[in-house]
Each structure stands twice: as structure tokens, then as C-alpha cells.
Amino acid sequence: MRPHPAARPPEAGSRRPRHLTCTTLHTPGGLPRTGRCRRCGNPVAWHPRRNQHHIALHPAELPTAHVPASWRWHLSSGIAHPHAGGQAWCRIPHTALCPARTTPPDTSRRLGELRRQLALRSRRLIDTAAFTPTPAPDRPAAPAKARTVVQLLLGCYLADDALERIRCTARTEPGHRRCPHPVLNPQAAGGVWRLLPLGHEHQVAVTASRLLAVYDLTRAPAGEQQRWRAQLCPRHATARPDLKRTGWQVFAPDRHAAHIRTRLPHTDGPTPA
Ligand SMILES: [Zn+2]
Ligand SMILES: [Zn+2]
Numbered sequence: 001m002r003p004h005p006a007a008r009p010p011e012a013g014s015r016r017p018r019h020l021t022c023t024t025l026h027t028p029g030g031l032p033r034t035g036r037c038r039r040c041g042n043p044v045a046w047h048p049r050r051n052q053h054h055i056a057l058h059p060a061e062l063p064t065a066h067v068p069a070s071w072r073w074h075l076s077s078g079i080a081h082p083h084a085g086g087q088a089w090c091r092i093p094h095t096a097l098c099p100a101r102t103t104p105p106d107t108s109r110r111l112g113e114l115r116r117q118l119a120l121r122s123r124r125l126i127d128t129a130a131f132t133p134t135p136a137p138d139r140p141a142a143p144a145k146a147r148t149v150v151q152l153l154l155g156c157y158l159a160d161d162a163l164e165r166i167r168c169t170a171r172t173e174p175g176h177r178r179c180p181h182p183v184l185n186p187q188a189a190g191g192v193w194r195l196l197p198l199g200h201e202h203q204v205a206v207t208a209s210r211l212l213a214v215y216d217l218t219r220a221p222a223g224e225q226q227r228w229r230a231q232l233c234p235r236h237a238t239a240r241p242d243l244k245r246t247g248w249q250v251f252a253p254d255r256h257a258a259h260i261r262t263r264l265p266h267t268d269g270p271t272p273a
Contacts, residue, residue, distance in 0.1 A: 039100035041131035047080040061089040066110035152217040160247025168233035169245040181233035191217035213261040
């Protein structure tokens, strides 16, 4: 005998989302159990699927024409099936309408209106203290963007991106869009990668055990260093510099510890002297 669906452990791929809640998935008569979404407080109806998993559907049917094909479901003898026939009405998963989630990109106008209604109801429930939303689980932090430390003129600066992606700040005509070209000139790189003792930028006595990979431009001509400081590509080298547009930050080892690289990058360019 098959175990009751509610007693089955969740399985990978279709386990019950943690933001939807109900105590048991079926009433004793086998009817779907209604509950509410833990994020928005709107009602959902849990239906079994043919594979014994469950899906939380919006409790009402919608005209099929307003629902993207991948969201269409229908019920047959209380079991939820992906919608394959030509029925005029279908059901939709609550997650596609939940106002506490990011709006899916292919939401139709009709679904957008329904989503707004659910958002209003959610707001009313929260305002009257009838419902307290459960916050979404924390997402893992995105890995820190690789940013390059560049030594030029008289200082050390942290760029807003990796060396080859530091982008020109000039505005192009027409439209005044930002120039898409990199500051790095692939034909004449101008700088070399070096491993320098951490703290050299402040002339602080340091132990040699902590090193910092920097792109050193200090031996490049002064005009080339000024072009880098103004964050301009070679073709905009003579543009009027606007230092407020640049992404440079004066490098500070304590504040920028996440961007300290202790190895030289693999590069075909000049090797450190
Ligand atoms: Zn919801
Ligand atoms: Zn440019």
C-alpha cells in the first residue's frame, strides 16, 4: 500500500517550497488542503500530482489564453496535471502570482492585474496585523567582483573592475552614452604586474610575507598615467577628464581586504622586472 502523500518525505526537484505552509496536505476526504503563502498571506490550494508530489495552485481558474504555456495546470479527479489539452480555463501555480516574489518576465496584463490584487490583499493583511510575512531565506552572497589594484602617479588605486574591463568614462556623441571601450590599450599595455609587499603604498614597514599583486604603471609616461587616472580609453585620451565619473578608490588594505590578490594573474604581457 502506498503511504499517504502527506507522510512522504520531500523529494528533490519538487519539494514543497519553504515559503508555503499548511499543516496537512489533504483533508480526510482526499480534497486539497487550502493554506496560505507564508510570504504574502494569500490563499493557496495544495493538490497532489500524479507523481505523489504536491503543487500549490492559485485557488481560482483563469482563462488559458492569459496564462503562459509553462504555467498552465488542470485538475482531474483532484490530481494536478500540466495542462496539455485545449481547455479554455486552467490553473496556475501560486509562485507565478505571489506578490512577494520577483515578477516573472512573461507576465501578461491580466496576470499583472491579479498579482496587484493579491499585493493589495497582502498589504491589508499586514497592515491589520492579520498576517506577518516570513522573510525569504537569505541568498548566498555573490562572490566579490575581481577588482584590480593599480599603481599610478603617486598612489595606489582600487579599480571598479578587473584590469581588462576598466571602462572608459567618456560620453560618446550622439546620445551621450558611455564609451564602451576599455582603458587598457592591448597594443601598448603600458604597465607591468608586480608583487609588492602589502603596505608599500603607505611606505609602512611590513613583513615580506604579505604580498599584493598590483598593475604598476609608474614607469609609463606621465600622460599615459593621467589617461588611466581619468579612466579614458586611448581614443578618448584627449577628452576633458572628469574625475568624478571614475571608479577609482584610493586603495586601503583594511577596507579593501577582499580585493587583495597575492599572486600574479596569468598574463601574456610583460613579466615583472
Ligand atoms: Zn505568496
Ligand atoms: Zn572611450
